[in-house]
Amino acid sequence: xxxxxxxxxxxxxxxxxxxxxxxxxxxxxxxxxxxxxxxxxxxxxxxxxxxxxxxxxxxxxxxxxxxxxxxxxxxxxxxxxxxxxxxxxxxxxxxxxxxxxxxxxxxxxxxxxxxxxxxxxxxxxxxxxxxxxxxxxxxxxxxxxxxxxxxxxxxxxxxxxxxxxxxxxxxxxxxxxxxxxxxxxxxxxxxxxxxxxxxxxxxx
Amino acid sequence: xxxxxxxxxxxxxxxxxxxxxxxxxxxxxxxxxxxxxxxxxxxxxxxxxxxxxxxxxxxxxxxxxxxxxxxxxxxxxxxxxxxxxxxxxxxxxx
Numbered sequence: 001x002x003x004x005x006x007x008x009x010x011x012x013x014x015x016x017x018x019x020x021x022x023x024x025x026x027x028x029x030x031x032x033x034x035x036x037x038x039x040x041x042x043x044x045x046x047x048x049x050x051x052x053x054x055x056x057x058x059x060x061x062x063x064x065x066x067x068x069x070x071x072x073x074x075x076x077x078x079x080x081x082x083x084x085x086x087x088x089x090x091x092x093x094x095x096x097x098x099x100x101x102x103x104x105x106x107x108x109x110x111x112x113x114x115x116x117x118x119x120x121x122x123x124x125x126x127x128x129x130x131x132x133x134x135x136x137x138x139x140x141x142x143x144x145x146x147x148x149x150x151x152x153x154x155x156x157x158x159x160x161x162x163x164x165x166x167x168x169x170x171x172x173x174x175x176x177x178x179x180x181x182x183x184x185x186x187x188x189x190x191x192x193x194x195x196x197x198x199x200x201x202x203x204x
Numbered sequence: 205x206x207x208x209x210x211x212x213x214x215x216x217x218x219x220x221x222x223x224x225x226x227x228x229x230x231x232x233x234x235x236x237x238x239x240x241x242x243x244x245x246x247x248x249x250x251x252x253x254x255x256x257x258x259x260x261x262x263x264x265x266x267x268x269x270x271x272x273x274x275x276x277x278x279x280x281x282x283x284x285x286x287x288x289x290x291x292x293x294x295x296x297x298x
Contacts, residue, residue: 014270021273025280032284036291043295058233065229073222076263080215187263191256197229198248202236 013177020181024188027151031192034144038199041136048133053203055120056141057111061201064107065193071100072190075159075183085173087166094163094179097186101156108149112142141200148196151189158182213265221262228255 042049078093119126120138127135162179165171171179232251236244261267266274 017269018273018276021276025276028280029283032280032287036284036288039288040291040295043292058236062229062233066226069222069225069229072259072263073218076213076218077215080213080218184264187259190263191259194255194259195249195252198232198236198252202232202248203245 011175011177016177016181017184020184024184027188027192031144031147031195034140034147035195035199038140038144041133041140042199042203045131045133045136048131049137050203052134052137053200055115056201057114058201060107060111061197064104065197067100067104067107068190068193071097071104072187074100075186079176079179079183082166082171082176082179083173087172091163091166094159094166098156098159098163101152101159104152105149108145144196145200148189148192151192155182155186155189158185213262213268217262221258225255225258228258 074093074097078090078097081087081093082090115121115138121127122139122142127138159182162171162182165178228251232248235247235251238244240247260277266277
């Protein structure tokens, strides 16, 4: 890219953010549809959902909640640091955010392995022998936490790309809207988990 | 380049919001063990919505955005409310 081109490059800060928000709206509606299915089946099989939820570890769910909330904080702090011209601390905060994302997925891996080991995975003979509500609960559990997990992976890829761009200087205190948009995505992933946690782990 | 000096909050605010989020997580877990019956789902959703609002308002700095952003955000929320409302209207009164 020539020097001249760089100078003339038009950066529409508001437009870029608006585009990101529109994309996030579609994500809200995507998960909203799943929450609707969950709500309907939970209303229909209240007692069975209640009993099945005891099979999930509240502690693992709580730990993952704390991990994601803290990763949202480090993401927000990385933008503050970059805008204050502290490039290195911004890089450190982005790296910590990535590590929290990884920790979340590792927890999720152990959690899913535990259920699969017990024969509680979609279409498993053990699960199919149980009640209708229990089958639906685990079906929704895998689809919703799975789709959320995919979002965590995508968020991590986006943050890793921002980390690379920050190191190279393409994302900087003067040009940080890419990092901000990646941050918006990461916070939305956090918000979805904020709802998933009580709906799957805290039914009493 | 336009408005690069937009306000997006301070580190101090973010840490305070994070502490509030952790406190609300502790509260929602405690409430869940209290066996409030029907109210436990309601309180869980209420607390989750407070947490989500904190993230939206501060971390996603909706607080510092133009009115347009705040207004647009109401559209997916209104859409979802109508979808969920109409579905339950059907289920309850079928």
